[in-house]
Every structure is written in structure tokens, then in C-alpha cells.
Amino acid sequence: MVPQQLTATQVDTFLLHRIDAIGAPAAWMEMGVLRRIVQRPPLRDLVSTAVLNYLARRGEKTKKPGAPGYSDGEWTRLVTAARADVAAIRDHIDAGERLLAAWSADPPSLSHADQVVAEQLTRIAATGVVPRLRAEIGLERRARTAVAQRLFVTQADREPLLVLLGAVTGRNPETLKELPAAHRILDDRAVELRVTKRRHGPQRWFDTVTWEIGPPHRALHTPGGLYLLLHRLMARGRAFHAAETASQSVSIWSVWRNARTGGLAGTHEHQDPYAASLSTSINFTQWARRHDLRADPADEQAASQDTPPLLEVRLPRVRTSVEVRRTRAVGGHLPSAARSNTVGVLFANYLRGDPTARDWAEDVLGHAVIDAEQAALAAHHRALQESGRTALRIEPAPTTADHAHEGAWTACSDPDQHPNTGQPCRRMSFLDCFHCGNCLITRSHLPAILALLDDLANRRDQLGETDWWTRYGPAWAAIRSDVLPKFTPAELTAAREATPAEALLELAEDPWEHP
Structure with a gap:
């Protein structure tokens, strides 16, 4: 190969190969060296403009793909556990x-045990203070948490709440941790709120979202229903937190915690866990365990082990899983799948590095290729049948009775009488010969046909898939289905060794600019 033959597609393929082999940072360092070499004379005057534009457009670094999502089985187990905890x-x-409510309306209607608990909860509801409890050393904190959980969302509840919120809303972790308490209900069908889309220091990007509420029994499945449920469950805690801090709470979040500072049994135990920092530690590992x-x-080797590894629970992976499943649901149409991001961000940050999305895309692409190949083969057979044959004529060598006339890649038994028209052949392209009843193919044509196949494969890098299948699909299908299977592996190997350097496709078909 000479520099003039280098294409942008080849450079891109080389880059992807090096990223897989040595990783993105090292591959991009190599790319920088290549860029500096190619941009200097005399190479700059030899390579194509497309290559120069490609190298100038691509940056020195590429963003690492985001964390992969969960498989279907992992996703089902994860969301089921989170939904059960939130319920x-x-x-x-x-x-x-x-x-x-029962204690307030009719205390005698309760059993003695319920009366004791109800009286305790009444004091807690009025003051916001979970009292000190008489318990064995080391067990008081656990006992107080159990009492607090009767009225408040506690610190131990954050993990399932965040996982389910991420799974149902599809928003990023930062947005979930800053969900506002202010909202507007639209016709009892949706809730509207203004969320923080991104936060970089003091700068915030906001987004107004409208989330479906759904029926009450679906509150754990719809984003609006889940939001309103959490808003209600944390309402008491938000009120005590606002009173403690002498400010109006703007966040939906309020959890009760066993205070480690400031002493136990006070309203300061109600807090917004993300008010000071969004990076507050959350023990997803303990929750998964x-x-x-x-x-x-x-x-398969790992599958034979008795105990699979513990699932790594991370909110970015939850977000990726939602994006992948939404993209699959709309058939891979990225503009429809992109909700809170652009199409480029959706692909680069969520789909590109996810094995589930890659497997699904490969499966869809594989089925599409099979469908296109079958359509091209059907078009070839229809054209062949119209010319009076059911299969191409394949012979070891032409006989003297054939009086065959050589074409670009095949021979013609009677160019003066086309089987369809009875008139001299007026083919649009030599590729049409592969669908003609007059076509004759012998062993001597194999090297040129194999070179043609290589040239057709190269054209796929220059044309879109739709254009390629329309222009070359029937001929490609005819060669792959009707020609090559008629020859032995030894004959194909010998023909491959004698393949000419050029298939002359440019000269044997209509000009490229012709419609």
C-alpha cells in the first residue's frame, strides 16, 4: 500500500484495534505520533484530504466508556430487591x-401492647425526638432505629430508595440526591418538578421534568408515583429538619439517623444527607450482601463455581441499564431513546461500553444482514428465472459448441440474443450477467470473481449499507450462493493464489455518479 491509498476508515479501524490491544490512553498517544507524522510534508501532500480531516477532527484523548449496565437477570434481581425494601x-x-390515628380517635379500641406503642409514637410525632431506650450495651442504636422506622425514613433506607429511584426515573445519581420538595401535580396524572440535571461546583444546569403518577397500586413502578410516595414518607422528617435549621427545606430528602455528634435524642437527628455533599458514603455492598x-x-467455568460473586451495586450502572433498555424498547432509534441527554452523550457515556447493548445491537444487525442477504438472493433468483433458468450455468471449461464471448468476470453464450428480449444484450452493468440465462462460468473465471468479491467488500466502507445492498447485493448473493459452492475447496484455493490485483469494477459498471 502507498500513502495515497490510505483511507479514513482504515485509520479509524487501526485506532479501535489499538484501543482494544493496549488501552485507550496508549492508543491515543500512538495516534498523536501518527498525526504529527502525516501532517508534515511530504506525507501531507500524498495522503487524501479525508485522512487529514479525520486526524484533525479527532482529539488527542477519548472519553472512557461509562460503567456497563446489568444483565437482564441481574437487573431483575436488583430491582426486585429494591422494590421489596421500599414497599x-x-x-x-x-x-x-x-x-x-387509631390512638387519637379511640384509644380503648387498641390492645394494651398497641396502646403502649401508640403513646410512644404520639410523643415522637409531636416532638420529632426518638427517646433514649433501655437496652443492652451496643443494642440501643439498633433499638432506636427500629422505633424511628415506624414514622420516619432512616439512614439505613437510602440504598433501596436510590436504586429504585434510579431504575424508575432513569436519572443520574446527582439529580436523585437533589430532588426538590417543590412540585406541581397536573390533573392527578403527572407531577412536574424542576430537577438539577448537572452540578459542577456553584454552576447548576436545571431541567423541568413531568413524571407519570399512575394508579396508587403502581406507585413503586412509575416515576411520579414513587416521587410522591417518598415525598409523603419523608414529610414529617422534613418538617423537623426545617425547624431545627430554621430554614425552609428545598430537598425532598430527610432521613433520621442515630447521631454520633451532638448527643442522642434530638431533632438534629433529622437531616438532608446530601445537603453538605453529594458524595456522602452509601453502603451498597452491605445492602447487596x-x-x-x-x-x-x-x-462457563465461573458458572460451575458454587457461589457467584456478589453483585456490584452502583448508581451509574443503574442509569446505564435504564438507557440500554429504553434504547432497545424503541428499536435502537437513538433520537427517540435520548431523554435527558443528547444522542452523542447517550451513545458515548451509556451504550458504547455496555455489553448488553453491544450484544443486542449485534443481534439486530445480524438479523438485518440476513434479511438483506435473503432479499438480494431472491432478487437474483427472480431475474434468473425471467431469463429462463433456475441456476447459473457452471462448467469446468467452455466447449467449442458454446462459442462463448468473454465478459468482465463471466462468459456469455449468446450476446446477440438476450433470453428475455430476443434482442442483442443491452445490459446496464456486467454485474447483470450473474442473473442472465446466457451466463457461463468456468474454472478460469474464478480468480476474477474472487477479486470482484474483495472489491465489493471494500465498497461497503465507501457506501452506506442500503446503497450497497441495492447496488451490489444481488450480484454478491449470486456469487456466494450459486457460484462458489459449485467449486471444490482446492479449486478455490488455487484461484485465490491467481487473483488479479484489480477487479476492474470501476470500468465494468456504470459510472459512480450515474443515478
Whole structure:
């Protein structure tokens, strides 16, 4: 190959190969060296403008693909565990509220045990203070948490809440941690709120979202229903937190925690866990272990192990999983799948590095190629049948009775009488010969046909798939289906060794600019 033959596609293929081989940072360092070499004379005057434009356009660095999402099995187990925990949180608090209501309306109707609990919860609801409890050393904190969970969302509840919020809303972790308490309900069908899309220091980018509420029994499945549920469950805590800080709370978040500073039993135990920092530690590993969430085995050997590894629970992976599944749901149409980001960000940050998206895309592409190949083969067979044959005529060598006339890649038994018209052949392209009843192919044509196949494959890098299949698909299908199978592997090997350097496709078909 000479510099003039270098294409932008080849440079891009080389870059991707080096990224797979040595990693993105090292590959981009090599790319920088190549860029500096090619941009200097005399190479700059030899390579094509497309290559120079490609090298000038691509930056020195490429962003590392985002964290991969979860497989279908991992996703089901993860979301099921989170939804079960959030349902339990809801049930605990709702049971506590019902007990308070019953105590307020008719105390004697409660059992003695419920009266004791209801009286305690009444004091907590009025003051916001979870009292000190008499318990064995080391168990008081656990006992106080159990009491607080009857009325408040606690610090131990954050993991399932964030996982389910991410799974249902599809928003990034920063947005979830800064969900506002202010909202507007639209016709009891949707909730509208202004969320923080991104936060870089003091700069914030905002976005107004409208989330479906759905019926009450679907509150754990719809973004608006889940938001309103959490808004209600944390309402008491937000009120005490606002009173403690003498400010109006702007965040939906308020959790109760066992205070490690400032002493136990006070309203300061109600707080917005993300007010000071969004990087507040969350123990997803402990939560995954508590539910025994396991990752799918990476291969058959790993599958034979008794215990698969613990599932790595990370909110960015939850977000990626949502984006992948949304993209699959719309058939891969990225403009329809992109909700809170541009198409470029969706692909670069979420789809590009996800194995589930890659496997799905390869499967879709594979089916599309099969469909295109079958359509091209059907077009070839229809054209061949119209010319009076059901298969191409393949002979070891032409006989003297054939009086064959050589074409670009095949021979013609009677160019003066086309089988369809009875008139001299007026073919648009020598590629049409592969669909003609007069076509004759012998062993001597194999080298040129193999060179043609290589040239057709190269054209796929220059034309779009639709144009390529329309222009070359029937001929390619005819060669692959009707010609090559008629020869032995030894004959094909010998022909490959004698393949000419050029297939002369440019000269044997209509000009490229012709419609």
C-alpha cells in the first residue's frame, strides 16, 4: 500500500484495534505520533484530504466508556430487591400512621401492647425526638432505629430508595440526591418538578421534568408515583429538619439517623444527607450482601463455581441499564431513546461500553444482514428465472459448441440474443450477467470473481449499507450462493493464489455518479 491509498476508515479501524490491544490512553498517544507524522510534508501532500480531516477532527484523548449496565437477570434481581425494601419502608410508616390515628380517635379500641406503642409514637410525632431506650450495651442504636422506622425514613433506607429511584426515573445519581420538595401535580396524572440535571461546583444546569403518577397500586413502578410516595414518607422528617435549621427545606430528602455528634435524642437527628455533599458514603455492598444479590457468571467455568460473586451495586450502572433498555424498547432509534441527554452523550457515556447493548445491537444487525442477504438472493433468483433458468450455468471449461464471448468476470453464450428480449444484450452493468440465462462460468473465471468479491467488500466502507445492498447485493448473493459452492475447496484455493490485483469494477459498471 502507498500513502495515497490510505483511507479514513482504515485509520479509524487501526485506532479501535489499538484501543482494544493496549488501552485507550496508549492508543491515543500512538495516534498523536501518527498525526504529527502525516501532517508534515511530504506525507501531507500524498495522503487524501479525508485522512487529514479525520486526524484533525479527532482529539488527542477519548472519553472512557461509562460503567456497563446489568444483565437482564441481574437487573431483575436488583430491582426486585429494591422494590421489596421500599414497599417494606412504606408499610412500616403507614402502619405507624394508622396506629397514631387509631390512638387519637379511640384509644380503648387498641390492645394494651398497641396502646403502649401508640403513646410512644404520639410523643415522637409531636416532638420529632426518638427517646433514649433501655437496652443492652451496643443494642440501643439498633433499638432506636427500629422505633424511628415506624414514622420516619432512616439512614439505613437510602440504598433501596436510590436504586429504585434510579431504575424508575432513569436519572443520574446527582439529580436523585437533589430532588426538590417543590412540585406541581397536573390533573392527578403527572407531577412536574424542576430537577438539577448537572452540578459542577456553584454552576447548576436545571431541567423541568413531568413524571407519570399512575394508579396508587403502581406507585413503586412509575416515576411520579414513587416521587410522591417518598415525598409523603419523608414529610414529617422534613418538617423537623426545617425547624431545627430554621430554614425552609428545598430537598425532598430527610432521613433520621442515630447521631454520633451532638448527643442522642434530638431533632438534629433529622437531616438532608446530601445537603453538605453529594458524595456522602452509601453502603451498597452491605445492602447487596443482605439480599444475597449475585452477579451473573462471566463464563462457563465461573458458572460451575458454587457461589457467584456478589453483585456490584452502583448508581451509574443503574442509569446505564435504564438507557440500554429504553434504547432497545424503541428499536435502537437513538433520537427517540435520548431523554435527558443528547444522542452523542447517550451513545458515548451509556451504550458504547455496555455489553448488553453491544450484544443486542449485534443481534439486530445480524438479523438485518440476513434479511438483506435473503432479499438480494431472491432478487437474483427472480431475474434468473425471467431469463429462463433456475441456476447459473457452471462448467469446468467452455466447449467449442458454446462459442462463448468473454465478459468482465463471466462468459456469455449468446450476446446477440438476450433470453428475455430476443434482442442483442443491452445490459446496464456486467454485474447483470450473474442473473442472465446466457451466463457461463468456468474454472478460469474464478480468480476474477474472487477479486470482484474483495472489491465489493471494500465498497461497503465507501457506501452506506442500503446503497450497497441495492447496488451490489444481488450480484454478491449470486456469487456466494450459486457460484462458489459449485467449486471444490482446492479449486478455490488455487484461484485465490491467481487473483488479479484489480477487479476492474470501476470500468465494468456504470459510472459512480450515474443515478
